[in-house]
Amino acid sequence: MARRYPDRKGRFGRFGGRYAPEILMPAIEELESAYRKLRRDASFRRELNYYLREYAGRPTPLTYCANMSDELGFKVYLKREDLAHTGAHKINNTLGQALLARRMGKRRVIAETGAGQHGVATATAAAVLGLKCEIYMGTEDMERQRINVFRMRLLGAQVHPVSSGSKTLKDAINEAFRDWLATVEHTNYIFGSVLGPHPYPMMVRDFQSVIGREARRQILRHEGRLPSAIVACVGGGSNAIGIFYPFIEDEEVELIGVEAGGEGIATGRHAARFAAGREGVLHGTYTYVLQDEHGQIASTHSISAGLDYPAVGPEHALLREIRRAEYHYATDREALRAFHYLSEKEGIVPALESAHAVAWVLANAHRFDRDDVVIINLSGRGDKDVEAVARREGAV
């Protein structure tokens, strides 16, 4: 069953692996062995749990949405990662990796960021744990997410603009890898999603699984049963795998991932890897990748910077292949509609990323009936998107 993955070589079935330049291999091996040792270490777990509880504000609530449930005709709950410190699930992972870096004696951390949420969460963890922090971010994303750029700088991080290629997340990752090639001896690369060479997809999943462990406990308390379905947006897929993973063996729970459909699959301007990608290797892992016939990586588009990436986490590729999870997409327009809907209906402004999951539920309400319980992972809050949405709609 999928819970036993990855194998020793970092494989989720045929997906995953470790495709990295030789310079990085020793550091990646060191990271893996440090992580394998520390994850069983009681004092490390205590320390991480302490920061998650007392600093990040966990557990986050599982909120019943009465208005939305009434209107849709089945029960909808939101897992409120938007209420975690820094406003998204990303902090779960960055606290874990930053603590790991400190235990390994590294004094500097670097990270890529798309929407800026992972950058902010890394800068935050670095600040509280006393590590030097530098963030790589595409210039297009810096424009879309100006507030987050300022937040990172406020937190004491240095933000490096990346203007190569598509100027988005993919290029920020390229640049972060190049930094790491030169600084590997004293620097840890805090990867933001379940991507990259092994052990990142496993390690990030483990740190994010706290979402699903809490949700499982909470839904059993509220409803006395498991949910019918769990819906989450999928960029790299860390919030999705985080909530899916503790439910993987509960076969009766449907797991649904929602990719960015952008302006529609037919336009080619989207980030729906499962809808239009092929198997390939990008940034260290074998998975579904948007690319041309020669293997050149395609540029992607999504209204949400956090989903705007051409590859998907290898574990999602496996879950799809063994039919344990299904993957759909929502377009920019549908996500925007859901952004407004949730704000007006429940008084919760979702991140545009998370709005994709809400959008899928709105569009597929017919699949559920009144006995059903659906959990949407609200991976982040929408404050960072308010300005861009207002501009797009001509409100400012």
Added chain:
Amino acid sequence: MSRIGERFEMLRERGEGALVGYLTLGDPTPEDSLKLARALAEEVDVLELGIPFSDPIADGKTIQGATDRALRAGTTPEHCFRIAEALRAEGTEIPLVFMTYYNIVLQYGEERFVERCRRVGVDGILVTDLPVEEAEGLRRICRRHGVDMIFLIAPTTTEKRVQRIVRKASGFLYLVSLLGTTGARDRLSELTIEKTRWARRFADRIPLAVGFGISKPEHVRAVLDAGADGVVVGSAFVRLVERYGAEAAPHLVRLARELKGGTLLDVRLAGAEKQGL
């Protein structure tokens, strides 16, 4: 013995180090790139040719720029095979090596890629993001077709890993001489010399070439004196293509001759005498 092995052997008998020159194929266009490769092939001992990939994480600004120009000009792996084929048809006899990233090989089809290399006369391949652990499948295919598979070792590589890599490598062993991406540096780092001596101990049955950051004859001399069999120079050539475009040929030739001068034993001995060694 492969063409690469024979070449290193021959140079060693002549008391010379090997100059491995690199160009990104398709830069500035596929047609011009053939002209430039042809000119450089006349001067170097081994020609390493990059098949451009859209996300070259191990490359510095210079080669990223070359990659961008090549892809903008519409360069495909097919163009690259044709350039190699044309060089061979014109009588180029030096070893040719393809350098690229794994997704390019994967999408072409590993078997088809290697088979095509052999048919057009490419003697070896080097896949930057394919470490020895992930390379077993491709390595077997290479062996079956008599194409060398070149591996990188780095300053961070542990002894245990070096031993493992040396067992799997063929053609030559490529020491990445510093931490960081490709790119010319003004000075050779201490680390480069130290790591060259270190790597020499493990590369007993295979030639050792040192690359990354080497751009001047004195770098070449220093690295060869530390025990390397050859040097790889990439960004310094690519910079000339960046500057002179389709007209870069005479500049490539001039730099290659200058660097090649650094590989000749008598020159190196003279240099050593002058320094009172």
